[in-house]
Amino acid sequence: MKTVYSIFLSPSRHHFSPLRFHSEAAAALEYHNQHHPLSNPNSIAPNAYQEKTIISLTKSCTHKSHLLLIQTHLLRNFHFYNPTIFLSFLSRCALPPLHDLSYSHKIFSQFPAPNVSLYNTMIRAYSLSNDVAKKGVLLYQEMLRSGISPNALTSMFATKCCIKFGSLFSGLQIHARILKDGHQSDSLLLTTLMDFYSSMEKGREAHKVFDEISLRDTVAWNVLISCYMRNGRTRDALGLFDAMRNSNECQPDEVTCLLVLQACAGLNALEFGEQVHNYIEERGFHNMMNVCNSLIAMYSRCGCVEKAYDVFRGMVNRDVVTWSAMISGLASNGYGRDAIEAFEEMQRAGLVPDDQTFTGVLSACSHSGLVDEGRIFFEAMKRDFGVVPNIHHYGCMVDILGRAGLLEEAYDLVSSMRIKPDAAMWRTLLGACRIHRHLALGERVIEHLIEMKAQEAGDYVLLLNIYSSVGNWEKVIEVRKLMKDKGIQTTPASSTVELKGQVHEFVADDVSHPQKKKIYETLEEINQQLRIAGYVVEITSDLHNVEDKSKQSAPSYHSEKLAIAFGVLATPPGTTIRVAKDLRICVDCHNFAKILSAVYNRKVVIRDRNRFHHFEEGRCSCNDYW
DNA sequence: TTAGGGTTAG
Incomplete structure (x- = not known):
């Protein structure tokens, strides 16, 4: 026994060839089956010393060839099908780091009468990867058919397979079985x-x-x-x-914080995020890299890039996620050059950028109009870093080219992509067509959107804007009629504004807020003040006129105007007003906010579908490039 | 002690 197993104790001294051991194992299996046709697992129990040695050897295996070597000897000694030893072997083989599912399945299917533990190990192994999760569900069902009762762990691993595989029906069956077996x-x-x-x-x-x-x-x-x-x-x-x-x-705990910070980022809930930050400090979670990375993302997405940078500076260790979050944060808040500098500094620090880092870098180029740089980074990403461009990378490139007026080049890029363009991609191009009044391409792009049945009211409005900007009123009327005939509803865009940790949401012409009367009065007053300062309502982009021109007598208010008015009403002078909007801000609301920032001496930060707009003293960080 | 638990950052 000692001489047989001593070989495993120092495997590095031997030259292992997985192929050789694989064939040896196969031969041993055949030998085993020929000489031991009964293959009764209970009849070949090793003694306690053997069992202990084998299991500890199996546990120490880090390479498949070592495992195959053990298997060879186990088969020769008729110990392989001992349930205890086999379980130890199977879990080593099926679970990470080895995670060899096809080999595990092969030996599992050769086991005479698998028990619940063996099924559990196999189902668990399947639950760990997306593409084979279905097999886990099937194995669970096979187990039930063969009359073996699942335990709580079986149900859990099988449920995880259903999550990965996305099977509602199988999951419901498992739930029923949990109740039947009393595991609730x-x-x-x-x-x-x-x-x-x-x-x-x-x-x-x-x-x-x-x-x-x-x-x-x-x-x-x-x-x-x-x-x-x-x-x-x-x-x-x-x-x-x-x-x-x-x-x-x-x-x-720290996971709660990660989740809630994500929620704050989505809702633009800066104050709530700050409360979570305080809690993180109290509990000592601020030493955790993932928590800090989430804080950077939250502050950036709430338009507070300075605070994001404070967190970044305070970190002892930074990984690729940290840098990517900071780069994206700088980029989306209008600090394109700083984002690119951070990208270079990251590489000097010895970190290798990944796909999401490049999403940040390319968005920096698109938000700052850096066409040549964008092209260079896009090529370097593929060539030097082996990153295959994804839909976000292409989206940034289309934005970069489109905004620069290189519309045909942008269209060619979309056409040449290996991946299917999504609606957002076409919409980006359509936005560029509007900026550059490129009618023919705009019409082509909207055809694509219609073809994918993804067109929204906002897309037709962009097209309308193109027609009206070139003075083609006949087409304007035609599109309006088309929208009316097709019954295309304007998307109920909404804006949110946070006050004392409470998120207030508004839609256009909203009357649901408890303070609606005061809000509309404030808005009237603001309108008067802004008109004195030269503000004129620009109606070309007003969605409401599209639906019914006769309703013009009653003024219509976009959700962001209501949100801003609420901010003016509910916060003391000088407080920054932060609004998040789920769609793109229109020209009129952009002007409104810009003039308001001067007249009321308020900073206004609006996060829309595409970017941040930091309004201050009558200017916007996006250089009127909306 | 032979194998096993659930959530999670850009």
Whole structure:
């Protein structure tokens, strides 16, 4: 025994060839089956010393060839199909770092009568990768058919397979089986089940499961928060952070903070984000790299790049995520040159940029109109860093070229892409056509959008703007009629503004806010003041006139104007007003904010679908390049 | 002690 196994103890002394050992293992398997046709796992139990040695050797294996060597000897000694030893072998082989699924499946299928532990190991291995998760579900079903009762872990691994595979029906079957087997008091299993419903966009079901958990710990709460965020209830996710802090069940941990910071970034909820930042400091999470990276992203996406930079400077260690977040933050806030400098500094610090770093760098070029630089980075990305361009990279390039007036080149780039262009890509090009009044290409682009059935009211409005800017009134009327005939509704755009950690949301002509009367009065007053300063309403981009021209007698207000008016009303003079808008800001609202920043001496920061607009003293950071 | 738990950063 000693001489046989001593070889494993210092495997580095031997020259291993995986192929050779693979064939040796196959030969040994054949030998085993020929000489031991009964293959009864219980009849070939090794003694305790052998078992211990084998298992510890198996555990120490880091390379498949070592494992195959062990298998060869196990087969020769008729120990391979011993359930205990086989389980140890299978988990080594099936799970990371080895994670050899095809080989694991092969030996698993040769095992005479697999027990629940073996099934669990195999299903768990399948649950770890996207492309084979389906096999995990099938194996679970096969297990049920062969009459083996699943335990809580089986159900959990199988549920994870359903999440990865995206199968609602199989997941529901597992839930039913959990109830049948009486595993509904296992809180860890229920947490996975919540995550399953969450991933299937069944928020209510997920919440129901949450309510049924008797001991809800931080992870259960975190899954609920992530569920809210995935299912369009981002504002309620913030509420859960407070609920957690006030509850005596458990307290937010660093994962809660990561999730909530994401929510703040999405909602432009700077004050709430600052509260989370304070909590992070209190709890000592500020030493964690992932938490700091999230803080950088949150501050950047709330238009507060200075604070993002404070966090960045305070970090002892920075990784590629840190730098990418900072680069993107600088880029989207209008500091294109600084973003590029940061990119160069990052490389001097010895970090290798990845695909998302380049998304930030290219967006810096697009936001700052750096055409040549953009081209150079795009080529270098492919050539020097081996990054295959994705839809975001192409989107930036189309934006760069389009804004520079190189419309045909941008169109050719879209046409030559290996990946299918999405609606956002065509919309970027359409925006460029509007800027440069390129009618023919604009018409071509909207055809693409119509073809993919992705056209929105805003797209027709861009087309309308092109027609009206070149004075083609016949076409303007035609498109308006087309929109009316097709019953195209204007997208209910919304703007949010945060006050004392509370997010207020407005749509156009909103009358749902409790302070609506005061808001409209304030807006009237602002309009008067701005008119004195030379503000004129620009109606070409007004969506409401598209629908019905006769309604012009009653003034119509875009959501961002209401949000700004609320900001003027509810905050003391001098306070920065921060608005987030889900669509692109229009020319009129852009002018409105610009003049307001001078007349009212207020900084206004508007984050729209594409970028930030920092208005100050009658100017905008985007150089009127909207 | 033979194998195993759930959430998560740009």
